[in-house]
Amino acid sequence: MAQSAAAPHHARAASAEPEVVIETRNLSKVYRDFWGRQKVRALKALDLEVRQGEIFGLLGPNGSGKTTTLKIILGLLFPTSGEALVFGRSATEVTKNERIGYLPEESYLYKFLNAVDTLDFYGRLFNISAEERRRRSKELIEMVGLGWAQRRPLKEYSKGMTRRIGLAQALINDPDLLLLDEPTSGLDPIGTREMKDLILKLKAQGKTIVVCSHQLADVQDVCDRIAILYQGELKELGRVDSLLKVRDVTQVQMRGMSPAAQAEVRAVLAKHGGEMVSWDNPTMTLEELFLTIVNESQARPGKRVIKE
């Protein structure tokens, strides 16, 4: 016991299955109004597992329950039934937050503080020493590219700048688990690119990252696994590469065929081959998958069978 506590990284690397970081069991959430009457069923019996070191994408149309899921994981909401565990602890425990970084949908920061004060303040909430705080906030401001505006109060920031400082704030404690709610919204193309690079860089550092997004192209670029929610239900879950593979189609690429021979080649394709460049199933874009699932769900409501 003492040994595993002393060397958790080693233990994790050794085991075949990486450690489970987030686990939801039969998680449901019903929003109620003041009188306790049911308003919205935002989540219905959600089972998810996010493992150490992966980038997990949470997708779904507007109002499908992505943010709700994140809020339950963070303890901002209490589940109506089922439970959410983070690092094996209940989501309502505050101590788990020491290892979590959270970038909210919109940056809910104190507008009257400037960037330096903001980072310093949140650093103090993590009980980080003054020197360490100074070092980290300098680093982070540099990283998100706000060095030129670090003494201006946040109320003067543009949307993208607010997003950047929000991200810096989420990273102040060097978290093991990052929850990013629509990280690329409001960012310019360069910013989006930087954000994606950053996410990959953080993954390389061994961090676990959960991303909620509509920017399917972005998700496709970075995510290892995705879950697709529709009206609070899990519709699809799996590795991005396998999900996007169209299995009943084969795609062949060739080179060095003269136009005259092409007709012939077509005829004898089964027997004679040129240089085989690729022999593959074509992939669809995530957008196509997404739309298919949404259309399917609209046509046939209810639980969709998930094959992983």
Place this chain on the structure above:
Amino acid sequence: MVVETQVPPFLSWLLSDSGDGQSALTTFLFTALVLFGLATMVAFLVAAFRYGPGRAFSSIVRGLGGGIVDFVRMSPRRILALSWLAFREAFRRQIWVGLVVFLVILMFAGWFLDPSSDDPARLYLGNVLNWTTLLMLVMALYLSSLSLPADIKNRTIYTIVTKPVRSSEIILGRIVGFTAACTVLLVIMAGASYVFVSRALAHRHVVVVDDIVPVKQNRQVVRYDGKTKLPYGHQHHFTVPANSFAPGIELSEDAAGHLTVQQVTAAARAADVKPGDILTAINGATVIGLDTAEEQLAGAPGSNIQLTLSRGGASHEAKVTREATEVFTDIEKGHRHRVVVRWVDGKLQADIGPAEGMLVARVPIYGLLRFRDRQGDPKDPSTWKIRQKGISVGKLFGYRSYIEGNTLAAAVWTFDDLKADQYPQGLPLDASIRVYRGQRGRVDQGITGSLTVVNPAKPTIRSREIIFTAKEFTLDRIQIPQQLTDSHGKPLALFGDASQPNLPSLVTPDGRVEVWVRCVEPAQYFGMARADLYVRGADASYTMNFVKAFFEIWLQIVLVTSLAVLFSSFLSGPVAVLLTVTTILMGFSCSFIANLANSVIYREELKVIELVRQGAAQRGLYLTPDQTFAKAHDLRKDNVDGFRVYDEARLKTALRLELDQVDVLDRVWGGGPLEAFYRLITQRNLMIDLEMNWAIRTMQFLDKGLMHVMQYLLHVLPDFRRFSDTDYLANGYNIQGARVGQHAAVTLAFALAAFIGGYFIFRHREMAA
């Protein structure tokens, strides 16, 4: 104006039984326990309704356990960070506006504060204190009740609670941060007030030569009467005895009995007197001691005197002029001035010093008051309605008892614990005795009374009557000297005289003495309450008193801040403001609510008491509580109407209450809320009896139920009025340390309760719902 509330020493208040079987601490603990139990029950019911009893139970247990952890493991750095944020928020939300308003009020205070009023010190201090309290409480309320709801509404709270921050830290951080911001303001206001009051009250009068006139008897000038000019709305008079002038030298006596010159005026220096000279003879007579030397030096202004001085062993003569004397003006508007009168070029000149005695912190030492009736018999104090506690403000007549002039009726104060070494100049008494005129006479003249000092152990040892005049609304100073005589002219000592052990002393060895006050003029009355006559101990520091008064305002700020934070932990901003304001207002009217509740709950019984008392009074009788009870009992046996309804046990309670809390004047008429509403819509006078039918009975029954609830509520309401000791400062009385201690402890208890309550609510609140 007399302010009085006796408080026991802090520790005995906190720890020992105060008569009802409980000390403050046990009351606190008991209330806390009840509240805690109630809150847990409510939480359980809510959770059981939501999730079923099994899960509710386990979550309550978990919540309590987690609560303990959350209190034990609070981190100072996080609390500080959150306080700092609240502090910054306070200034971002422009609380300095309160300061600006305050300073503007001070700037224009001249328009509504009249320095020529009766007691300018009270007016000025009362005003700045009330403004400060009002502004600060409004600021504290505004800041603390809107902050958390705003954070939840703007969702900035999301970024806080997703950090490893405990709810306890969030709640405490707010309370500390806002209190700190208000403290900064309060300190500035206190500083400004201090300067403002002392500057506004500081004044010096001018006296011109013509204002000093010699008064002659037998063609001899015996004294000079002086008066000041009028620019501050009042005028002082002073009297200079003609033979009190002395040369301009100051002497001191050393252990060997040598009189050394300390300081000299220019005129004395010119006559060759220098500091360091030793005075050996005056007008050829060898000096004996400082007292006699000063007597010898005194004389008419302008007259000369021959001094023999020794300087460095050599003796020389100096002829000096008696040039100056020092007196005090009379007391006007609560203060007096030192006057230095000089003889310059054959004329008298007066220099008036700064006002003295305006800003003081008197330390009254109260005695026990008993009365003797017309025949000189001791009176049962209860029938005379002497209240043991309370402030006399406003209740002018119900509060005092009256004695008739030119009879044996007397008010007798017994003081104890007087120590001779604390009163070397005799016993200073302050008296403010109300006069009630049965006969007109001259209103501005005052009524003559007499004061006798009596040895309580041996009442035959009594001093000759000291005559004084009592004027309405003035504080008279009566100094009882160390040496007195009895009515036969035989000498008495106040504290006993070590050099004459046979001299009878008035104060007993254990420090007790009685002071008897009688009214001398027939058909006039003196009205007195316990606090109207007291021994004046050595004054405490006014500045410290000022600090204490502001500290108590600070305590109120802490209280409001904690309550507002508590309410804002589960209510929206405006509702939290409303609830806090309601709590403060109810807190301010605690005593009214208590009286209302008692008046409604014991309405029949109080009516019975009143009927019995009225009947007795018509026959000129005073009844003790026991007699009242017995009489009511008899009338009930005879089935007299109105006496049928009451319950004996309740009548006893009502009698106790009537002595204790509900004075006849304090009774609240018109019944509880329902009945009052009924009277309002049917336009019935509050005192009229309603015809009894089942509807009204039901209404009164419900009212009683409501009032019982109110009584329980009173236990958890902060009594704001008692927190305010501004009256003490404004009236120039020292605020006792024990009072401040009590208030601090009560505030701490409330703040702690608000903190714990706020924590549990906030912890189990869904931030994002």
